Amino acid sequence: MAERRLECDVAVVGAGPAGLSAAKAAAAAGARVVLLDPQPRPGGQVWRNDIVHGMPAPSLALQAALYASPTTALLMRSEVIAASKGVLYVRADGDGVELRHAALVLATGARELLLPFPGWTLPGVTGAGGAQALAKQGWPLRDKRVVVAGSGPLLLAAGRTLQAHGARVLAILEQAALADVGMFACGLWRWPRKALQAATIRAELWRTPYRCDSHVVRAIGEDRLRAVQVRIGGRIKTIECDQLACGFGLVPNVELAQSLGCELAYDGAHPRVVVDDWQRTSVDGVYAAGEACGIGGLDCAEVEGAIAGHVAAAMLDSARALWSRRRHARRFAAQLRQHFELQKHVRALADDDTIVCRCEDVPMSAIPVHMQAREAKLATRCGMGACQGRVCGTALAELRDIRRSGFRPPIFPVSLEVLAGFGQDDPANPFQGVER
């Protein structure tokens, strides 16, 4: 295995809308940019390549600009597993690569919040965004009966994608109250592009009932999902279906920022990266943009990414010119938080026997109410599996307000062979001493 070392002016982690915009802005100023992402194609979550329907035009335009830039390199199938001052440790196609940089933009996006309920680990149950991602990658859905549930505008977007791939979307169940969703919809005139998008999606899904104040109670089946018990308004009902796509909103991916020592703040139970007007984090030379800094949607991610890219390349006037656009986009983020807040009863769906950590098969009853994250890990192995607590740790933060105090690299599970490939003469290398 060849050890590889690369150098650039601006390293951008994450090729979603925020990362692509940051890379484009920095490259426009002549900076040498490297953009990394584990996916085979750029686009992040919202612009994930769809093998049937392709990619949206704005994503293609951004990518074309980057591929045409002589100073930009895109490292796809590459994930950052650790970082120290000025160096990223990257697993690139099974190899270890060290990327030295002058400035770093963290655009690591968000993941779904999955809350446990009886039956949620049955085959046939996924997240709402997870189902959408699978559909775009070719998961066979023709004539499958799907229920979409959880919270937030992602439910409609997921329903549309699943329908476009041939699924019969039987119902969309939103846990937020009708009054809240109504107020959110009435305020959308301030963001005409979003209002149009919402109306278009709703029109495409005209046959599918959209119910507020509604949520999943349990998934039913023996070796796979057969039906789902739901509460619609005040009434319990059973719907026979093949798939359940259930997600309760999004939470920022902050692990890399956390391991670099960037300051975090909490929106409810979940941390986000703190940035100033220039998208600077509390660590010198490290910027952050997009959903890692709080859930704000596509427009917010794009404009924050552009500001971070301009500032990382010392183009402060170009960055300042985007501040009012960012203010407008962030107002939308505040609306999202306010109107799709989780109601108390969705935090009480799991019973004692419900598995909370599905990597290590830990039931809710094994985690007493006041247990801390570290204690839960040591006593029950909760959070020690392949997802490294991304699913169960996030759920427990929401359900029990259990917060993680730190994050030790590697950020993703990785082979010792890759770790041993990083320069053993580098004192900053967190994997110094790892042998093949």
Ligand SMILES: Cc1cc2nc3c(=O)[nH]c(=O)nc-3n(C[C@H](O)[C@H](O)[C@H](O)COP(=O)(O)OP(=O)(O)OC[C@H]3O[C@@H](n4cnc5c(N)ncnc54)[C@H](O)[C@@H]3O)c2cc1C
């Ligand atoms: C599953 C899911 C589906 C969604 N679907 C929609 C939708 O249909 N419509 C919509 O409007 N919004 C959707 N969203 C919301 C959407 O994420 C945002 O609006 C927008 O994509 C945020 O852009 P971003 O660049 O901040 O993050 P993202 O688009 O999430 O991009 C972040 C990128 O960072 C990469 N990354 C993370 N950690 C590392 C690391 N350590 N090393 C290298 N790369 C890393 C990820 O692979 C990802 O590609 C979805 C969100 C999720 C989680």
